[in-house]
Amino acid sequence: DTGVSQDPRHKITKRGQNVTFRCDPISEHNRLYWYRQTLGQGPEFLTYFQNEAQLEKSRLLSDRFSAERPKGSFSTLEIQRTEQGDSAMYLCASSMGQHSGNTIYFGEGSWLTVV
Amino acid sequence: GENVEQHPSTLSVQEGDSAVIKCTYSDSASNYFPWYKQELGKRPQLIIDIRSNVGEKKDQRIAVTLNKTAKHFSLHITETQPEDSAVYFCAANYYGGSQGNLIFGKGTKLSVKP
Numbered sequence: 688d689t690g691v692s693q694d695p696r697h698k699i700t701k702r703g704q705n706v707t708f709r710c711d712p713i714s715e716h717n718r719l720y721w722y723r724q725t726l727g728q729g730p731e732f733l734t735y736f737q738n739e740a741q742l743e744k745s746r747l748l749s750d751r752f753s754a755e756r757p758k759g760s761f762s763t764l765e766i767q768r769t770e771q772g773d774s775a776m777y778l779c780a781s782s783m784g785q786h787s788g789n790t791i792y793f794g795e796g797s798w799l800t801v802v
Numbered sequence: 803g804e805n806v807e808q809h810p811s812t813l814s815v816q817e818g819d820s821a822v823i824k825c826t827y828s829d830s831a832s833n834y835f836p837w838y839k840q841e842l843g844k845r846p847q848l849i850i851d852i853r854s855n856v857g858e859k860k861d862q863r864i865a866v867t868l869n870k871t872a873k874h875f876s877l878h879i880t881e882t883q884p885e886d887s888a889v890y891f892c893a894a895n896y897y898g899g900s901q902g903n904l905i906f907g908k909g910t911k912l913s914v915k916p
Binding site for chain 2: 720727728729730731732735743778789790791792793794795796
């Protein structure tokens with residue numbers, strides 16, 4: 688499978704715990720994005736990387752959230768001190784090139800439930 | 803910043819009829835407009851996209867039209883089938899950040915009744 692892969696697909700955690708999601712983009716893609724999606728809403732942009740550089744962060748990305756892409760390949764999204772409002776699907780996506788007008792391909796998402 | 807409005811939020815059609823979903827955007831610098839289909843519990847999948855240098859694009863039963871002056875674009879599905887039932891999202895790229903990203907509409911839940 689050469690698509691975007693995410694792990695884990697589902698995570699249930701207690702409030703206050705930390706969670707980490709991993710994303711492996713399509714191999715030749717140099718852009719990697721994180722989006723969040725709640726029920727009945729469209730994906731909301733969180734952050735993106737051009738290779739290993741994190742170029743933009745949404746105001747939705749509070750200081751409890753941190754994303755890394757240390758070698759310009761896979762990425763991790765960590766949420767510290769989780770809150771119930773963090774429950775959502777976290778979507779990773781990737782694209783080629785230097786511009787925002789290139790096709791973005793999504794992974795299957797990581798569902799987070801905070802209890 | 804960019805804002806993308808999508809209508810209707812739900813749409814129910816009979817199999818074989820056409821379905822039209824409309825979106826408007828606010829940033830005149832946007833030049834890329836993809837449409838994604840998302841089935842329950844699955845990832846959004848690109849079904850068609852259009853760039854600002856064309857007004858219409860067609861792929862079998864799916865077509866997208868773009869009116870840059872009015873800042874709106876539409877998805878047209880002809881001869882709908884039950885497997886077209888899903889949530890459809892429009893999006894526009896946004897140059898407000900350093901390189902831009904996609905801003906999505908809130909989605910349209912399409913139900914095709916056999």
